[in-house]
Amino acid sequence: xxxxxxxxxxxxxxxxxxxxxxxxxxxxxxxxxxxxxxxxxxxxxxxxxxxxxxxxxxxxxxxxxxxxxxxxxxxxxxxxxxxxxxxxxxxxxxxxxxxxxxxxxxxxxxxxxxxxxxxxxxxxxxxxxxxxxxxxxxxxxxxxxxxxxxxxxxxxxxxxxxxxxxxxxxxxxxxxxxxxxxxxxxxxxxxxxxxxxxxxxxxxxxxxxxxxxxxxxxxxxxxxxxxxxxxxxxxxxxxxxxxxxxxxxxxxxxxxxxxxxxxxxxxxxxxxxxxxxxxxxxxxxxxxxxxxxxxxxxxxxxxxxxxxxxxxxxxxxxxxxxxxxxxxxxxxxxxxxxxxxxxxxxxxxxxxxxxxxxxxxxxxxxxxxxxxxxxxxxxxxx
Amino acid sequence: xxxxxxxxxxxxxxxxxxxxxxxxxxxxxxxxxxxxxxxxxxxxxxxxxxxxxxxxxxxxxxxxxxxxxxxxxxxxxxxxxxxxxxxxxxxxxxxxxxxxxxxxxxxxxxxxxxxxxxxxxxxxxxxxxxxxxxxxxxxxxxxxxxxxxxxxxxxxxxxxxxxxxxxxxxxxxxxxxxx
Numbered sequence: 238x239x240x241x242x243x244x245x246x247x248x249x250x251x252x253x254x255x256x257x258x259x260x261x262x263x264x265x266x267x268x269x270x271x272x273x274x275x276x277x278x279x280x281x282x283x284x285x286x287x288x289x290x291x292x293x294x295x296x297x298x299x300x301x302x303x304x305x306x307x308x309x310x311x312x313x314x315x316x317x318x319x320x321x322x323x324x325x326x327x328x329x330x331x332x333x334x335x336x337x338x339x340x341x342x343x344x345x346x347x348x349x350x351x352x353x354x355x356x357x358x359x360x361x362x363x364x365x366x367x368x369x370x371x372x373x374x375x376x377x378x379x380x381x382x383x384x385x386x387x388x389x390x391x392x393x394x395x396x397x398x399x400x401x402x403x404x405x406x407x408x409x410x411x412x413x414x415x416x417x418x419x420x421x422x423x424x425x426x427x428x429x430x431x432x433x434x435x436x437x438x439x440x441x442x443x444x445x446x447x448x449x450x451x452x453x454x455x456x457x458x459x460x461x462x463x464x465x466x467x468x469x470x471x472x473x474x475x476x477x478x479x480x481x482x483x484x485x486x487x488x489x490x491x492x493x494x495x496x497x498x499x500x501x502x503x504x505x506x507x508x509x510x511x512x513x514x515x516x517x518x519x520x521x522x523x524x525x526x527x528x529x530x531x532x533x534x535x536x537x538x539x540x541x542x543x544x545x546x547x548x549x550x551x552x553x554x555x556x557x558x559x560x561x562x563x564x565x566x567x568x569x570x571x572x573x574x575x576x577x578x579x580x581x582x583x584x585x586x587x588x589x590x591x592x593x594x595x596x597x598x599x600x601x602x603x604x605x606x607x608x609x610x611x612x613x614x615x616x617x618x619x
Numbered sequence: 620x621x622x623x624x625x626x627x628x629x630x631x632x633x634x635x636x637x638x639x640x641x642x643x644x645x646x647x648x649x650x651x652x653x654x655x656x657x658x659x660x661x662x663x664x665x666x667x668x669x670x671x672x673x674x675x676x677x678x679x680x681x682x683x684x685x686x687x688x689x690x691x692x693x694x695x696x697x698x699x700x701x702x703x704x705x706x707x708x709x710x711x712x713x714x715x716x717x718x719x720x721x722x723x724x725x726x727x728x729x730x731x732x733x734x735x736x737x738x739x740x741x742x743x744x745x746x747x748x749x750x751x752x753x754x755x756x757x758x759x760x761x762x763x764x765x766x767x768x769x770x771x772x773x774x775x776x777x778x779x780x781x782x783x784x785x786x787x788x789x790x791x792x793x794x795x796x797x798x
Contacts, residue, residue: 244786245754251735252755256644265661266639271632271672413670 314350315359316425317439318567319591320516321352327595329354329514331482336363341473343367348455348477349435353485354514355446356589358385358393358420359439360453364460366432366471374465375429378436383457385440387450392417394440404456419444434462443518443589449486454478488514491597493617500613502526510617512597516567517556517590519603521615525584532578538608549576549586549613553606556590559599564592624681627672635672639664642685645756646692652747653696659703663695670695686758686766693748693767738788746781753778 314325324330331351338345343366350361366372384404385394392415395401405412420440428435455477462469493510500523507522525531525548535548555563567589576586586605605613620641626634639646646667650660671688678684739747752758752766760778764771 244782244789247735247789248750248754248782248785251739252648252751255736256648256755258643258647259657261657262647262661262664263640263643265665266643266668267636269636269665269668271635271669273669 315352315361315437315439316427317357317359318516318589319564320567320593321357321359323591323593323595324354324515325352327593329484329595331479331485333479337477338365339475339477341475342471344370344460344471344473344475346475346477348479351453351479351481351485352515353447353450353453353481354488355490356443356513356518357439357441357515358447359437360385360455361427361435361437362455362477364434364436366434368432370432370462370469370471371467372429372434372462372469373431375426375434375462375467375469376464377462378424378426378434379461379463380424380457380459381461382459383455385438386454386456387448388452389448389450390415391448391450393447393450393453394418394420394422394438396422416448418442418447443587449488451481451486452478453481490514491594491619493601493619495615496600496618497616498614500611503613503615505615508615508617510601510603512592512594512601514594517564517592517597518587519556519590520585520587523584523586523613525578525582528578528580528582531582535608547576548578548584548608550606550608551575551588554588555604556592557602557604558592558596559601562596564590564596567591620684621681624675624684627675628678628681632672635668635675639668642688645689648751648755649689649692649748650696652744652751653693653700654703656703659699660696663692663699666695667692683765686762689752689756689758690766690768735789738785741788742781742784746777746784749774749777750781750785 314330315321329352333347333349333351336347336349338347345365346362348360348362350359352359381396382400383394383396384392384400386392386404390408390410392401392404395404395417401415401417402412404410405415420442422441423439424436426434426436455475457475458472460469460471460473462471490511490513493512495505495508495510498505502525503521503523507520509518509520511518531548551566555565557563576584578584590603592601599619601617603615603617605615607613620638623634623638627638643664646664647660650663654660654663667688670691678687739750742750748767749763752763753760758766760771760774763774767774
């Protein structure tokens with residue numbers, strides 16, 4: 238053994254000999270845009286780093302609003318997923334008993350319905366415009382400066398950073414440390430007649446859960462309307478708020494454990510299965526096999542049929558409860574499902590199913606169909 | 620260095636990049652204690668640079684510039700580490716459980732026993748960072764105390780504990796090599 242007074246030198250020597258910096262780090266120092274915003278650190282961006290290629294990986298779409306086909310808007314309250322419909326049918330919805338309007342520039346807005354759980358926030362609103370604005374035939378609505386926040390100053394949704402900065406200034410909050418939920422959103426018009434309009438916001442998150450908010454605030458200054466050869470931009474200052482009912486903020490999801498799996502390549506310890514009010518999130522890791530072979534196999538089949546060219550076919554995946562009812566992937570937003578395969582041959586599968594807390598039984602069975610038409614069956618229990 | 624810092628405070632980007640490059644070995648080694656992946660290290664260093672550059676004017680005593688920058692780096696690394704944590708835990712488990720990697724792992728274990736890096740890696744993070752800041756970046760105990768926001772006596776005791784552990788492990792490896 239070395240003498241202890243030599244030991245400091247051993248440590249110094251070790252560090253002197255082991256401090257090589259990879260070229261890419263040196264380059265990164267010179268390439269960095271110092272006036273840009275900091276890169277967002279998220280779980281899924283890091284998944285991307287594991288893989289050389291990611292197929293159909295989730296997209297975190299902060300602040301981006303998707304157009305939504307309103308032709309399907311028939312009876313459902315929010316025109317969201319089947320899971321949301323199940324929840325609303327079971328009373329998991331709040332309809333405001335007496336509308337409270339925010340009025341500015343002769344235009345009034347109000348919140349009419351709300352649904353909130355860990356991954357979904359749906360809001361119905363109405364707008365009453367002044368008489369010379371006829372919204373009949375209007376097909377598109379855009380509210381570019383909307384900011385949705387809660388009683389704990391969480392940013393639940395906003396499309397641009399300037400709005401958030403303004404909010405932080407008003408509230409005296411540190412912009413760099415504000416909690417902003419990564420939210421994907423869609424907005425659509427449910428009804429447009431004369432000077433009345435009803436519209437809906439569907440917000441969803443995958444990476445972070447929505448907080449247990451007790452009050453939600455909606456603030457905006459611009460409403461853009463378009464359609465039927467008409468175009469309006471209405472400006473004002475609208476501030477709506479809604480108290481969140483206890484059933485929403487006291488929500489609790491159900492976690493399931495694996496009791497059996499028919500495929501030895503699935504790492505059962507990695508499985509995360511969570512049932513909440515409007516859906517079920519599922520995530521698993523498995524060893525797929527040689528990465529190159531998998532990609533080649535996929536490409537070969539994909540040339541014939543894109544749907545069949547998925548390593549795990551989303552359309553044929555489902556979760557089954559103890560009554561034999563099957564619930565399929567929700568696909569209600571871009572953040573709902575997909576998979577990624579890494580160069581190490583490990584496949585990460587995540588999915589949102591339309592099974593809700595209202596359909597859940599003590600045991601569940603998740604079934605995935607692979608590219609080779611093999612079934613991966615995972616049995617779960619509360 | 621003081622001249623560079625004054626230029627940085629006036630918004631000189633090149634000066635800031637020069638200064639950062641002069642510290643790149645320290646930054647890299649510290650970040651590597653927390654993060655395994657070079658892409659993550661790159662993100663942590665770049666985010667640190669953006670924060671430091673943006674707030675450079677606010678620092679009054681420029682002799683603490685380096686300490687301050689390292690503190691921001693450590694925070695950035697912790698953010699990425701926490702974000703990766705769940706995934707890494709799962710992947711680590713997979714590596715242990717997977718029959719595909721067992722052979723490779725056992726070879727790696729034997730190799731690891733023979734190098735000092737593996738001995739350092741056996742320390743916990745709190746010990747590793749103190750040892751690295753002290754021996755690699757050559758900060759004093761007082762500076763480390765400021766940087767990590769812990770009491771100077773805690774720094775000294777952790778440094779001693781870490782050294783004792785290293786010495787013990789090093790001795791064991793030497794005996795192992797002689798056999």
